[in-house]
Amino acid sequence: MHAIRRAYPLARITLVTWPEEMGRAETGKLLEGAEWLDEILIYRKAELAGLRGKLAMLRDLRRRRFDVWFGIPASHWSLGKLLVTMLLARLAHAKWAYGWRLSRVGSFAQAQSEWLDRPTQVERLLAIVRKAGLQCEGLPRWPLPIKDAHRQRVCALLNEIGWRSQPLVAIAPCAGHANRRWPIERFGAAARALAEDGWRVVIVGGPADAATCEAVAYDAGGKTISLAGRLSLLESCALLERCRLLIGLDSGPQHLASAVGTPCISLFSFAELRGEWVPWGRSKWVIQNWVDCHTCLREECPFDNRCMELTSVELVVALARRVLNGEDSAPPFPAEPGTTGLVLRRANARYTDQRTRAQEGCAER
Numbered sequence: 001m002h003a004i005r006r007a008y009p010l011a012r013i014t015l016v017t018w019p020e021e022m023g024r025a026e027t028g029k030l031l032e033g034a035e036w037l038d039e040i041l042i043y044r045k046a047e048l049a050g051l052r053g054k055l056a057m058l059r060d061l062r063r064r065r066f067d068v069w070f071g072i073p074a075s076h077w078s079l080g081k082l083l084v085t086m087l088l089a090r091l092a093h094a095k096w097a098y099g100w101r102l103s104r105v106g107s108f109a110q111a112q113s114e115w116l117d118r119p120t121q122v123e124r125l126l127a128i129v130r131k132a133g134l135q136c137e138g139l140p141r142w143p144l145p146i147k148d149a150h151r152q153r154v155c156a157l158l159n160e161i162g163w164r165s166q167p168l169v170a171i172a173p174c175a176g177h178a179n180r181r182w183p184i185e186r187f188g189a190a191a192r193a194l195a196e197d198g199w200r201v202v203i204v205g206g207p208a209d210a211a212t213c214e215a216v217a218y219d220a221g222g223k224t225i226s227l228a229g230r231l232s233l234l235e236s237c238a239l240l241e242r243c244r245l246l247i248g249l250d251s252g253p254q255h256l257a258s259a260v261g262t263p264c265i266s267l268f269s270f271a272e273l274r275g276e277w278v279p280w281g282r283s284k285w286v287i288q289n290w291v292d293c294h295t296c297l298r299e300e301c302p303f304d305n306r307c308m309e310l311t312s313v314e315l316v317v318a319l320a321r322r323v324l325n326g327e328d329s330a331p332p333f334p335a336e337p338g339t340t341g342l343v344l345r346r347a348n349a350r351y352t353d354q355r356t357r358a359q360e361g362c363a364e365r
Contacts, residue, residue, distance in 0.1 A: 180308070
């Protein structure tokens with residue numbers, strides 16, 4: 001979207017979006033007040049359930065007389081969904097439209113994950129607008145609309161608990177899908193170890209994550225507090241600006257940390273295609289365990305999240321200490337006992353040959 005604004009600096013730009021599931025964070029809450037967007041139109045599923053709602057949306061879009069329409073699809077969209085959104089652009093009477101790349105993988109996922117070097121989501125989306133003729137040099141950039149009021153709210157909250165000038169580490173223990181989660185007690189143990197090192201640990205998440213985040217804070221003991229549900233999305237970004245490190249999962253907070261330039265350690269399952277959802281930027285580390293059942297594309301694991309269970313507290317804490325001490329080179333950690341080859345790398349650096357890693361893991365076992 002920022003690339004589009006840069007290409008059309010004088011245009012009136014409208015973002016048309018609809019949340020796919022109720023309860024998910026909405027784009028409007030993150031981009032509210034962004035100077036590079038003129039308008040955000042959010043259509044909820046309940047409003048579009050009947051014919052009357054769909055016609056009302058169509059009339060609403062036609063009134064705006066769009067000259068250019070960019071379709072920026074999610075990677076999991078099906079061909080049917082792409083065709084529906086293309087039809088919507090047509091019925092809205094947009095004069096010119098572009099985008100709509102089908103990138104969903106349903107068959108031979110393991111083979112593709114092993115043999116093909118798939119782009120990250122950032123690279124995939126930039127490729128769409130680049131093929132439309134837009135210049136993307138110097139991107140990506142995330143000019144989030146973080147205002148002084150958001151930072152003042154964070155300062156007031158930290159001052160209330162006596163942490164305003166303390167060095168902070170954030171932990172985000174929640175993820176939408178069950179197969180992306182790491183045991184809560186391990187997050188608590190990692191938080192406790194870093195708190196014993198002298199860091200103030202804040203547990204972050206949304207309102208629905210409050211109980212889980214409180215459990216992590218309880219397990220961690222002193223110098224740890226949960227702020228889940230107490231901050232808006234942009235206030236959470238302002239908090240992450242102040243943190244020296246985020247430890248989280250394959251979920252939203254890692255990308256928020258990336259957007260504000262905070263180093264992060266991300267714990268990934270191997271259920272999905274490797275590399276697609278790693279956070280962008282430097283000082284971003286991914287821990288991911290190679291298992292023979294990798295890239296299953298399941299939302300729930302029948303093997304008790306084996307690829308996540310293989311990541312130990314000791315490994316996460318050791319890597320966190322290196323990052324916090326400014327040791328920004330790849331840590332020389334070997335594969336842990338029982339793994340089939342630990343993948344530990346900086347985000348955006350290319351994976352080494354996975355077949356070699358798999359062979360090494362088999363030899364070790």
